[in-house]
Amino acid sequence: MSITFESLQPLVSVIIPTYNRPEYLKQAIASAVHQTYQNIEIIVSDNCSDVNPQPIIESFNDARIRFWRHPENIGMLSNQMNAFKMARGKYVASLHDDDMWNExxxxxxxxxLTANQKLVLVFSDQYIIDGNGNINYVxxxxxxxxxxxxxxxxxxxQDFTKIGLIDKSIPTAASCLIRNHVINWDSIxxxxxxxxDLYLTYLxxxxxxxxxxYPERLTRYRAHEQTDTMLSGSKNAAAKIRxxxxxIFCYKIFMEDSRLQEFHDYFHSKWLDAHTTLGIGLLRNKQITAARPYLWQAIRKQKLNLRTLVALVLGFTPPPLANQLLGVLK
Structure with a gap:
């Protein structure tokens, strides 16, 4: 059997969705361009940023970069999936526009991944960096x-359900290489x-x-105030609601999947926690009536939970006092 270049150097599609982060985007693209593994295509999908990032793309003068700009904002997920669907590589890897890879x-x-056809993905550990790109060692x-x-x-x-969906050890969106043909991107x-990314881990x-x-730290995940992770953990009601x-959607799918019944109780607990979080987000957004059913659902179907109980009480508390007390709830 002859050994071809494609078998030795399969094409990798690097997926970079972007929106309004020109400086970070430039650093992310640079980290892809400078990979020592060269057989790649870099797909930059712009979600109609306020300033067209095309000059940034052109500044690299690299034929491996494919650029797509949406004429209007189609939402974060649609932009991400658009880039995945454009991928022609045997393998795909997601690179956020504010993150970076080691070369x-x-x-x-x-x-x-090439040596073992029974693998769907390979992942590494990661560094955490701040807004300026400095490593936060702690x-x-x-x-x-x-x-x-x-x-x-x-x-x-072989069975990575627990490490993927319970421990969440697999950073699918930032430090992971996936066998492309296994995933039907239209099924997300x-x-x-x-x-x-958690749903992709599920698939x-x-x-x-x-x-x-692969236990080495090979990527740099940027933690800064613009990330949804930071926003949803703060007092930002819209991010918390999202x-x-x-x-709620994902954990309902997981707990209803007969293949995952071993972890049903865990998924059910997370599903109820998400009801409380949604209720708190709606309360902060002054959608009091809309919040109550989610809080009732959570309190009826789980053991006494102080966070849920306090949130429900605040749902029936006069707004001025409730707004003051909501600040203590995450």
Whole structure:
């Protein structure tokens, strides 16, 4: 059997959705362009940014970059999926427009996926950086421990449902290389919203393939005030509502999947927690009547939860006092 260049150097599609982050975008593209693994296409999908980033694209003068600009904002998820659907590579990797890769990210992960046809994905650990690109070493260690990658065995994981959906060890959106043909990108519903990466992990986990953990930190995830993760953990009501709605949808799918019944109680608990979060978000958005059913649902179907109980009481508290007390609820 002859060995072709394609088998040795399969095409990798690097997916970079972007919106209104020109300086970060330039750094993200640079980290893709400078990969030591060269057989790549870089797909930049712009969600109708206020300023067209085409000059940034052209400044690289790199034929491997494919640029698409939507004439109107189609939403974060649609922009992300548009880029995935454009991918022609055997493998795909998502690179957020505010994150960066080490230059050997692909060089270290591609050979692993190529050598084992039973793998659907390979993932690495990551650094946490601030808005200026400086590594937050304390935050990095906390991130690694928080997602249990510090105790996760390197190598192949045949059943990775627990590490993917419970421990959330797999950073699908930032530090992961995926076998493209396994995923039907049209099967990811709009309702997953900002939880698309967890839903993608779900699709990979039920695919019948295995996952591989490469324990080195090969990417740089930027934690700053513009990220939805930061916003949803703050007092930003809209971000909290978006996140909770996505979680309710995803965890309902997970707990109804007969293949995942081992973890049904966990998914049910997270589903109820998301009802409380949505209720709190709606209260902060002064949608009192809309908030109450979600809080009632949560309090009826779970053991006494102080967070839910307080939120429900505030739903019947005069607005001036309720607004003051809402600040203590996350």
């Amino acid at each position: 050997d990210f692909l060089a270290k992960l591609v050979p692993i 935050g990095t260690e906390e991130n690694t421990r928080g997602f249990k990658r510090d105790i996760l065995a390197s190598g192949i994981h 519903p709009q309702a997953v919203g900002g939880m698309w 990979c986990s039920i695919s019948g393939y295995s996952a591989y953990y 996140k909770a709605q996505s979680e």
